[in-house]
Amino acid sequence: MTKADLVERIAERAKLSKKDSEIVVNTVFQSIIEALTKGDKVELRGFGSFRARDRQSRVGRNPKTGESVEVPSKKVPFFKPGKDLKKLVNGG
């Protein structure tokens, strides 16, 4: 499924114009990204939660030269599926 498919299905299901449906999709994704950027987390009941997780710095290697390089610590987006969603994919 792509974003275009999602837009179409929401339009159908929620009886919206495609234009509004597209705004819905973009606003939801953009809100999640912005919340995490601000250090906030997003909890969507029945679906799951998004938060930024810390990844520690590590010593990596340049695959071409074999040289060691320090990869700095950073934050990465993380999605944790909710109970309902976990059950659903396990046929529950």
Next chain:
Amino acid sequence: MTKVEIANRVAKETGLTKTKASEAVESLLTIIKEALKNEERLEFRGFGVFRVRKRKARTGRNPRTGEEAPISEGRTIKFKPGKEFKEAIINQGE
């Protein structure tokens, strides 16, 4: 941030009523859930990819008692953030 806050923002951006906007957000989540139930792969440019991964059955151990316990095969959801999403988070002010 919760579903209500996201729905309010959707209402503002689209001009839909709050009720209609929260219905739309709920539809979005339901459609994604149903697709994952069918083990579909979802790829949303700029946001990320959701897919279902199978986990093999294995023998686990009760950490408290040390007893072995079988863990049955299962499915789990993997989210891989897209480039724009990752970059937005990395560049956040610390």
